[in-house]
Structure formats: structure tokens, C-alpha cells
Amino acid sequence: MHEQRPTVVVLGSLNIDLVTHVARHPGAGETVLGRGLTVLPGGKGANQAVAAARAGARVRMVGRVGDDDGGRRYLAALDADGIDTAGVVPAPGEPTGQAHIAVDDLGENTIIVIPGANGAVTGADVDRAAGALEGAQVLLLQLETPMPAVVRAARLADRAGVRVVLNASPTAEVPPELLRLADPAVVNEHEYEALGEGARSVCVTLGARGARWGEHEAVPPAVDAVDTTGAGDCFAGTLAARLAAGDSPADALGAAVAAGARATTWSGAQGRSFDEAAEAH
Secondary structure (H helix, E strand, O other): HHOOOOOOEEEEEEEEEEEEOOOOOOOOOOOOOEEEEEEEEEOHHHHHHHHHOOOOEEEEEEEEEEEHHHHHHHHHHHHHHOOOOEEEEEEEOOEEEEEEEEOOOOOOOOEEEEEEHHOOOHHHHHHHHHHOOOOOOOEOOOOOOOOOHHHHHHHHHHHHHOOOEEOOOOOOOOHHHHHEEEEEEEOOOOOOHHHHHHHOEEEEEEEEHHHEEEEEEEEOEOOOEEEEOOHHHHHHHHHHHHHHOOOHHHHHHHHHHHHHHHOOOOOOOOOOOOOHHHHHO
């Protein structure tokens, strides 16, 4: 059956986000008190998958969760957003990934990621899920899963004629082959400095100043930011969805910048908790 909506495949991480709020971030060796603790769905891969789905794409997710309650709750949350999770499998003996996030009174965050099951993703997992690329327009990648799996997925997508969008985050040494396949590589200003040479095209996010992709620039609408967690993921997921739909780079960039700005107006990366996702489902 022909799929009317554009299709985005996301290979990436799924984390349980543990979020607390602080008046300010601590310095080295310093302790500060946190206010509250919220448990939310996160991880760059899943965040971007949710953003792409909410931007109108049909999304297929590939990755790993733990064989634990967190993993099962996460799959149910993705299902609530209509995301195909056939390519997300449990990793025996590994917990579902976690991220410990502190958000200050200005909405800025610091994040510590514990990979867990995300670190168990292999090229063999990618090969088993290769059928997900059939009929897809875009493969969206990040760097919270092992590099061999990311490179393998990009190669398969290239052979299948599927556009590769790489969010080269967190900062890592990216193989030249992967940079050549990505169109674009999405990075923030700090990641851009570490990206190296040879990228096919680069889209640089500029925080409150918007984003730049080649000759195209976009400025975000004014918003009252409360939490920047996941804003970059919302940008990347929306960009992938709009490119999959056939938007020009300029139009896709504008839509992605607007979506990233809106994402700062809610708490957490995906804008709802596991319980809220269960209620929506």
C-alpha cells in the first residue's frame, strides 16, 4: 500500500530523563540543591523521532532499550505518538539508558548521559532492521549510539537512495565517509568547531539566533523559554520530516527553527511524561 505521508527512519538513543531544577549550575567541586525530580522520556534518537512524527512524518525507530520496566514504558510512549518501534529491541543484561539533567532558572541545562542499552546497538541490529528503509525518504542519525552502527546505517541508506541527515552530537570524531554521506550534518556552534573537514553540507544551529545552512538562514520567533532541553532535537526531527516531505532547504530550515523555539516553552525534551503519554494512548 502506498504511504501518503513522508517516511523518516531514526536510528538512535532512547533514554529515561531524570530532571531536576536548580537556581544555578554548580562549579567544580560544588554542591547545589535541586528542586523536585521528574521522570521523562528522552534520548536524542527518540526525541527526534517524536519531533519528526509531530511534524507530520511517518516514523520508524531503530535502537535498543533495556529488558526492564523503563524500556517497556518507553515503547508504549512512542506508540502513543504513532511511531513504529518494530526496530527497537531489548538488550539482555543492559538497563534502558538514562540522562541526568539539571535545568537552571534561566532555562539552560547540563546533561550527563548513561548509555546503557544504547551502547549495545550494533551493525547487525542495523542489518536486521534494514527493511525499515524501504519507501523512506530520510534516515536521521545522531551519535549517542556506537559509531559502527551509525556508519552502517548511513551506508545502507545511501545504497537505497535514502537521504542521510546526521545530527553530529554529542561531539565525537566523525569518520570522513559519514560526513560525505550526510546532507546535512546538523551541529551547534561548539560541535561545528570539532567537526573537521569534508562534510557534504553543514547546518549550524545558533541557539536564540536561529540556524544557518549554506546560504540559507532562519531566525526563530520570540518565545518565553522555560527549558532548552531537547530544543536541538526538535529542530533536527522537524528538519528531517520537512526534507522528507520535499521542502526546499530554506523552507525546511524555517520550519525547524520555529519548532525548536517552541520546544523551549515546555519542560522536558518531548513535552510530556510517561504517564501523560499513556493517557494519550
